[in-house]
Amino acid sequence: MRSILRLVSLSALAATLAAVPGSAQRTTGPKERYEMDAATASGFAAMTAGGGKPGLGSAMGMMFGGGPEGKVVHTLDLRLGSNQAPSNPPVRGEHYFEPQAKLGKSVPLLGPEPGKYMPREESDEMPQNFERPKGRMLLFWGCGAKAGPGQPVIIDFSKLAAGQMPPNLFTTTVPRVREVMTTNSKSYAAWPNNKSAKVPPADASLLGAHRVASNVGSDISFTLAQDYMPALNAQTTMQGDGSVLLRWNQLAPATGYVAWAFGGVDRGDAGGDIVWWTSSNAREFGGGLWDWLPPATVAKLVGQKVVMPPTQTSCAIPAEVRKAAGEMMFGNLNAFGPEANFAYPPKPAGNAVWDIDWTAKVRFRSHTALMIGADFAGMGSGGGDAATPAEKPRKKKCKGPLGIPLPPEAC
Numbered sequence: 125m126r127s128i129l130r131l132v133s134l135s136a137l138a139a140t141l142a143a144v145p146g147s148a149q150r151t152t153g154p155k156e157r158y159e160m161d162a163a164t165a166s167g168f169a170a171m172t173a174g175g176g177k178p179g180l181g182s183a184m185g186m187m188f189g190g191g192p193e194g195k196v197v198h199t200l201d202l203r204l205g206s207n208q209a210p211s212n213p214p215v216r217g218e219h220y221f222e223p224q225a226k227l228g229k230s231v232p233l234l235g236p237e238p239g240k241y242m243p244r245e246e247s248d249e250m251p252q253n254f255e256r257p258k259g260r261m262l263l264f265w266g267c268g269a270k271a272g273p274g275q276p277v278i279i280d281f282s283k284l285a286a287g288q289m290p291p292n293l294f295t296t297t298v299p300r301v302r303e304v305m306t307t308n309s310k311s312y313a314a315w316p317n318n319k320s321a322k323v324p325p326a327d328a329s330l331l332g333a334h335r336v337a338s339n340v341g342s343d344i345s346f347t348l349a350q351d352y353m354p355a356l357n358a359q360t361t362m363q364g365d366g367s368v369l370l371r372w373n374q375l376a377p378a379t380g381y382v383a384w385a386f387g388g389v390d391r392g393d394a395g396g397d398i399v400w401w402t403s404s405n406a407r408e409f410g411g412g413l414w415d416w417l418p419p420a421t422v423a424k425l426v427g428q429k430v431v432m433p434p435t436q437t438s439c440a441i442p443a444e445v446r447k448a449a450g451e452m453m454f455g456n457l458n459a460f461g462p463e464a465n466f467a468y469p470p471k472p473a474g475n476a477v478w479d480i481d482w483t484a485k486v487r488f489r490s491h492t493a494l495m496i497g498a499d500f501a502g503m504g505s506g507g508g509d510a511a512t513p514a515e516k517p518r519k520k521k522c523k524g525p526l527g528i529p530l531p532p533e534a535c
Contacts, residue, residue: 153480154467155208156341159304160486161201161416162330166355168493169456170195196355198324201316203302204233205309206340215311217338224329232320233313233338236306258282258395262448263409265402267432267439269367275444277407281395298411298425301418303485311340328352336484344482346466353377353461353490360455360496366443368496370455373437375490378459379422380431382413385441385456385496387449399449403439405429414458416487422460431460441496453496461488 204217215235221227262276306312316322331351336344358372370383383403390396402409408430412421425431432439446453466484 149471149475149478151478151480154483155480156204156206156338156344156482157304157309158205158336158344158482158484159201159203159302160334160484161199162352162486162488163199163416164196164353164355164490165199166196166490166492167358168495169491170197196326198326198328198352200227200324202231202233202314203304204311204313204336204338204340205304206311206338207309208311208340210235210311210339212339215313215338215340217313217336217340219315220335220337222329222332222334224331226325226328227322231315231322232317233315233336234317234319235311235313259391259397260395261398261400263400263407264442264445264448265407266405266442267403268442269363269365269440271442271444275442276399276448298408298413298417298421298430300412300415301421313338313340324352326355330486342468342481344468344484346464346484346486348464348486350377350462350464350486350488353459353488356457356459356490356492358455358457358492358494360494362497363440363443366446368441368446368453369438370441370457370496371438372457372492374435375459375461377461377488378434378490379419379462380426380434380460381436381457382431382460383439383455383457384409385445385449385453387445387453387496389448389450397448399445399453401441401445401449403432416489417460418463418487419460446497449497451497455494455496457492457494459490461490463487 202219210216214237217233218230219233220230258281260281261279263279264271264276266272266275304312329351330348333347334345354373354375354377356372356375358370361369361371363369368385372381381403385401386399388396388398400409402413404413406429413431417425422431426433441453464486468481468483469479471478
């Protein structure tokens, strides 16, 4: 995992750039690296964006027709890494915005403070407090009214040796990409943090000038011509053959889409069945598919049919998945977006050494979450037919399959 991340790091890529075909250009640096992740969340994903939890009032409002389809919020994750020590410890910085960002003049970038603040770095590894589950997991994949050959793959937890992890739960071919981390930075600072955390409103904009000032290097300045992605509006419709048709609006900036659905039947002490379906034509369930991915990586995954193409706007969840999952499923749809990359100073002509002071990367995506099979007016969709009238909602458990952390909106 770490070796893959190093291979795709911007600094490594910069070191391989060629100025003229047949002649290599030497590079140094960058001394600083900045990463900015911008997301648009809609549906249930918007209710929990920024760590929020849906309250009783919002839940009751959805039950009586006030569904989440109109709720859209944005999230930002900012990470600064430097190979230099702070001029005046501890590590600190500021990201300055234009007024249309609606985050105030700036937000503070803070470094790790033992016992007080630790940066939010995600991992594909299993959590330390993993508890061996009971029952079975049923894995399905691919769009279609009927499940494909060899499905489902059934994992019987009772037959697993202690400490043995089931296969194909965390993808190894689609890793999360994090170019700025505490592990590869002498100095590190991030936002949100325990002293500052805001959720940009739906009408916020990132267009225009941005400046990052810190005590670990030069100021970083860039201008964005790409804004937050539009919101996803997903709908589900029960089909006569027992499948579920998932539909969504096409987003012009999207480079590809991937969807999941979770459900299950509780059998008490026996543990029951956990059902996990993905739109991929392969058993790729985790890693970067939950996250941001570079456009070039997404294009490759579209070719491999792991990710749906940007022109696709529907996917059928097989009838076998719907039947095995019980009365209700939780669904998630992720739209990968573009990237903007900046470096200073500009690349010199010819074979002159390129001494890179800093690089900056801005990544975009849009995602939504929905209930499938719940008899709440508009609850799980953007205004589509979420379920047949005969279906009754079943209490959703805030526990991922095998104890695996689900997206925040799943809890």
